[in-house]
Amino acid sequence: MAADSEPESEVFEITDFTTASEWERFISKIEEVLNDWKLIGNSLGKPLEKGIFTSGTWEEKSDEISFADFKFSITHHYLVQESPDKEGKDEVLEDLIPQSMQDLLCMNNDFPPRAHCLVRWYGLREFVVIAPAANNDAVLSESKCNLLLSSVSVALGNTGCQVPLFVQIHHKWRRTYVGECQGPGVRTDFEMVHLRKVPNQYTHLSGLLDIFKSKIGCTLTPLPPVSIAIRFTYVLQDWQQYFWPQQPPDIDALVGGEVGGLEFGKLPFGACEDPISELHLATTWPHLTEGIIVDNDVYSDLDPIQAPHWSVRVRKADNPQCLLGDFVTEFFKICRRKESTDEILGRSTFEEEGREVADITHALSKLTEPAPVPIHKLSVSNMVHTAKKKIRKQRGVEESPLNNDVLNTILLFLFPDAASEKPLDGTSSTDNSNPPLESEEYNLYNQFKSAPSDSLTYKLALCLCMINFYHGGLKGVAHLWQEFVLEMRFRWENNFLIPGLASGPPDLRCCLLHQKLQMLNCCIERKKARDEGRKTSPSDNVTNTYSGDAGKSGDHLGPDNLKDMDKEKGEVGKSWDSWSDSEEEFFECLSDTEELKGNGQESGKKGGPKEMASLKPEGRLHQHGKLTLLHNGEPLYIPVTQEPAPMTEDLLEEQSEVLAKLGTSAEGAHLRARMQSACLLSDMESFKAANPGCFLEDFVRWYSPRDYIEEEVIDEKGNMVLKGELSARMKIPSNMWVEAWETAKPIPARRQRRLFDDTREAEKVLHYLAVQKPADLARHLLPCVIHAAILKVKEEESLENISSVKKIIKQIISHSSKVLHFPNPEDKKLEEIIHQITNVEAIIARARSLKAKFGTEKCEQEEEKEDLERFVSCLLEQPEVLVVGAGRGHAGSIIHKLFVNAQRAAAMAPPEEDLKRMVPPEERRQNLAADFPPAAGRELILRTTVPRPAPYSRALPQRMYSVLTKEDFRLAGAFSSDTSFF
Amino acid sequence: MDEDVLTTLKILIIGESGVGKSSLLLRFTDDTFDPELAATIGVDFKVKTISVDGNKAKLAIWDTAGQERFRTLTPSYYRGAQGVILVYDVTRRDTFVKLDNWLNELETYCTRNDIVNMLVGNKIDKENREVDRNEGLKFARKHSMLFIEASAKTCDGVQCAFEELVEKIIQTPGLWESENQNKGVKLTHREEGQGGGACGGYCSVL
């Protein structure tokens, strides 16, 4: 029989879901989720530590469930805790009430500064909420609410889940929840009242106690004591005499250049509005018992000054307008503009310029014309103006986006040499300005790939930033850029070095624009040297300002000196596949037939030492130690050589691409070497010219001494002799060195084809500059602007000494250096950097605001001052700060005074009617002369443990929270009852 | 074949002339030793794909001339390099002494500060050693470099040198990924009032 009944009962237990209602399906989904999240059963955690709700981490898990086609989200909120070992405990816990019910009574985390409202109201460490998934959906009708609540109840009962489960009803903004928590034989109902208008009896303790007691409905006498926690929060908005000191800079005052605290080259800083808007003072009575104090509609013992606990928080203005952040942000916006300079200025500026003013732009025709005669005697103070006049000629003064005074100020700032009477020569331009610091700060340009903070490029970036913000926006930027480009051309054509750039080849650690300007300066330098050389006789042409790489190239090579390289136009050496040659290059070279005859004939490939030796040596730099030529014992001379071509990173990139493209085959490698041998060939020719009749061995001893191997050998007569020979690799027949040597003719550097065509390179740079759109320009210069902004923030921080900010700045620097080192950083990343800088600015502004408000500077006692400073910095960093000594402490008395002052001002200022409207009459009576305004928030927590529903039921936790603010009133009750013995 | 290449790494070989840079590279890429190799003019370039820890990496290796005169050009090749092999000749003390100069140069021209450096003492097959292994080790430690002794001629240590270098580069975060998302520090804290709307959010009472 037993065997028979088995299948029967199985059949019987099959649940037929085909007819299940939506409601049943909904419940089973809830159960499923609760099971998935393992929220079944009781898992008692540790008792809640003091403040753990704030210091601990809260997490949440979400899922979606639906009731018919109405979507709900179900979310588990919980305080992260070390999981207690469940093993073995389950048995013992059987009888215990659920964790959440116990937490209702815990007093360690009342009034958390920031928490989920259900945590604030009920003191729960974990709970599950079911709420309409869409933000504007709501469960409004009472029947639906009841349906939901009963679903919850069934789900909890079926699963044995002891975590409280809430449903959100009404509109979301009302934050109305109902819920339930179940344990073995016990249940807590979470109920809520939310009102806009407050019945009078709920505004004080005695009225609330009455409600609480009536809700509990306990008939025991005497009633177990009710424990009470109270917090009143006062808001200070009127800071009185503490005006926010920062005024937006006066734009009109700026015309003079240095008025209003703003100069070109200096970034503005600070918030334009007070970044601290409110102070919230919370006065707390954490533990009162009924009967100790009186608080009813005619009298109250609850004087905030006497409250045992004070804590404050500040409310920060949301995104206060900050000058530096705005500056950089606005500049960054230029990066997205598509217009070209010409489009912005409304016509094709550069072309027209060229037509009318012959010496200014002939960008390409220049290549085919002889160089213009330099105007040596031009006073430099005219320089800037010459370029300006040209613009003015084109366009009425009124039309210029930039007003003349502003433009003048900027140009003088960028080109300080224009103000001095004498033209600058070469290096002095950078030496004059602040000496390069070896400091970390100065070297930031290296990390950001910007430019040194005393460079022209950096200053230009700052000026453009300023123009963009104050003087005509994008148009102003386009105008200044156009001016700048004209100035560059002017300097090139008139042999005036550009100030504010380190001499020497382009510094690859800087931004490309900076490199381009340096490149242009190299060109100007060489052209200048050449022009001057042409003018003066070779012998007194000794001013060589070109330092270049001289220091680096080691003494046995001697400084690479250009001094007589170009004193006359040399003829062109036999073209031997060199890297940098091209046809256009020779346009300036005058062919010198005399010279050709002198050397050319004899310098054939086969030209042996004998014929060569008869030549007149040329282009010697100095003797090379004691070395002598192998064949005749004459001193070996280091020749004057050509400087290798300076390169900007884009050129280098191009070159290395070309070189890499040749591939890795032997032919490729050979071709690659050939392409790079121009310099070697040139050096060989110079060497041959300086040392007539020399051998490759001689050259190698100078050029690559390790490839000349000397050995002591014993000759026929038995003497020790030093015998030298080329290294094995140099002796390989027809290796490239030998090949080049055989091709090389004895021609001194000055008559060789130029390795670097400054004219062509300069025109390339000038063209490059001219076609840059404002957006390109902004991208080029953004690293400089970020660099400057970070320096500014650093400088401002150092005045305040905020350790957290120091850390953030360090992070920003390392982050920025990572982002900015990539060729085309993503906008998102750049925006983030700017955002971070703005944040720091706001933090510093807040710190200043708070320091001013609390008068930390005015504090005389050192110890008090330190405490106060610590207090102020805590306010910035923590959500809520305890006031040591409450109303009687030092900080407390300052806060008190702030409120008193605001109260006095308020009592005098507003007309009667206003007061009448805002404050109920009795409160007005009470508060008119009071130190504090009416509390903006009154929170109360009432707790007790009583048997419910019957006197013989189990005694269980009961709790009611109430909060009264200007806008609303809320009662949140959690009432537990015994479900088995009643 | 190229699809499974994890990344392309730029590697630079530097050091005094004649220490055997080109020979080391040739040994590594072609596994040969060519005593007839000419002194490098400017820079030379080779490519090789290797596999380290199952990761394939394509190496673009730039071999520079040690010749004083060519050096004005080479700094430009330091740009964007992820690894540098600095070579000296164990049989020529002067090439060891000059290492400081090379490091200086590196520091000046390298665009990134997390570049991986390896020191290689070459030509250990030769008899007349002038630089002790310990000296090399000490130098490498002092400047936080990888170190190995090698011989391009006998093949000793060559493969190992390149592999070690690549491995180290791959281990250095941010060095080989050109797009290193999420590498930046997260500075934006959760702001007050976030979590949205009137409900469900974490907020304070007022």
Ligand SMILES: Nc1nc2c(ncn2[C@@H]2O[C@H](COP(=O)(O)OP(=O)(O)OP(=O)(O)O)[C@@H](O)[C@H]2O)c(=O)[nH]1
């Ligand atoms: N015995 C021995 N000789 C080597 C070794 N490596 C290189 N050599 C020799 O040393 C000489 C120089 O080698 P290279 O590879 O050309 O030197 P490098 O460093 O490239 O020189 P540059 O290109 O001038 O900078 C050649 O003659 C090589 O044969 C080695 O491991 N052992």
Ligand SMILES: [Mg+2]
């Ligand atoms: Mg080589």
